[in-house]
Amino acid sequence: MRDGKVGVGLIGCGVMGKSLATHLRTIEQAELVAACDAVEEVAKAFGSEFGVWTTTSLDELLSREDVDAVLIATPAYLHAEQTVAAAEAGKHVFCEKPMALTLEDCDRMIDACRKNNVNLMVGQVLRYFPIHAKVKELVDSGELGRLLCLTIYRLGGGFTGVWAKEWRKSKALSGGMLMEVNIHELDFLRWVGGEVESVFAVGENFLHPDCDYPDCVIVTLRFRNGAIGTLHASQVSTAGDYGGRADCERGSLLFPKLWGGELVVQTEKGQQVFKAEELSAENPVRRELREFVESIVEGRQPAITGEDGRAAVALALAVYRSIETNGVVKL
Known part of the structure; x- marks a missing residue:
């Protein structure tokens, strides 16, 4: 963290990603520093609108030292791989619902975050x-x-x-x-x-x-x-x-x-x-993001865990x- 703020990277710059970014920017303890989208035009448009660095490469985003946590707002079939990659890069993870499409993928996400000592919160808003x-x-x-x-x-x-x-x-x-x-x-x-x-x-x-x-x-x-x-x-x-x-x-x-x-x-x-x-x-979306950020700052588990996401x-x-x-x- 820099200056007491959690540096956040957004993965997925579509409608849900924009909503998350909009509410995140109102949270004092967080700063949106980077964003990633597989479609270059979408990534560039997001960067222009929100004034942040963007890329089409997940690896590039995860390699940034100023990214402490990520918000995953991509289609559900991508959640597991992106969560595991983020956890292995040492980033805390907020993953939009549904957590994943199989229990095996849910377990992989939970295990990766636990092994790398990072938080995992699921967006059951x-x-x-x-x-x-x-x-x-x-x-x-x-x-x-x-x-x-x-x-x-x-x-x-x-x-x-x-x-x-x-x-x-x-x-x-x-x-x-x-x-x-x-x-x-x-x-x-x-x-x-x-x-x-x-x-x-x-x-x-x-x-x-x-x-x-x-x-x-x-x-x-x-x-x-x-x-x-x-x-x-x-x-x-x-x-x-x-x-x-x-x-x-x-x-x-x-x-x-x-x-x-x-x-x-x-x-x-x-x-x-x-x-x-x-x-x-x-706003409920702002409230859930505030809980995610505060859980990182306070060094505790978030109120909605990976286990909760798996159960749903x-x-x-x-x-x-x-x-x-x-x-x-x-x-």
Whole structure:
């Protein structure tokens, strides 16, 4: 680190990379010093926009002494190799979700970071949305009693815009809808509900014949603590929607929006409402990056570890296996 700041290199200068870079620049303890993209025109355009050195060579970026950590914002099939290379170069790693597409690759990433004594954080950003964080806090507090049922749904209207890129149409490259989009909801279910014992899922590809994976999935989960969970994930919904609820022994938590909105706590005593902007005004992406930077400065593990990222991938793979076998899959 120079002048108490973590020098950061960005790997992948696309839409997500630009978002990460924009928020990183607002964090006082970090400095974006370099960026890398395989497409020269993209790298140069990013360098002009953000005023940093760029390259098309990952090795060149990792060889820079002023790069203490990297943010990986590339397609999922590249995450494992890039994470291992960064760890072996002594760089801390923030890897966008999904962590990887196989458990073997997740294990390689975890092992490489552990052996080289660098941090590994996975971008499961839903944990930093204020409403979702409050749900976790209230469930963990036990003030509403034992968690009974946990439900979340995320319904989109199709793979358009940035989601229409060719690599996202391939399950082998993107992991499909469950990995590329709904890994967030799967992580949230495990984060709030606890470790998952088994899943049963059904899924179909209704409207996207150019994609080799389901565009609509409904999942039932049984948690090890006895609670039940459900996920409805879709890209076939003309009227897109997002929401969820947690039903406990002595009350229910209702959260109807991803961005902003409010959390309604309903008990026999009445209703309490928490507004997102009153819980936290900090952007969730900035919050997760701040956690990554602070974990490096403070010499501790980040709040979301490689093991957390692996568990979300394991859950997604179990859902796919259940769809393929039409049976219950135990984790």
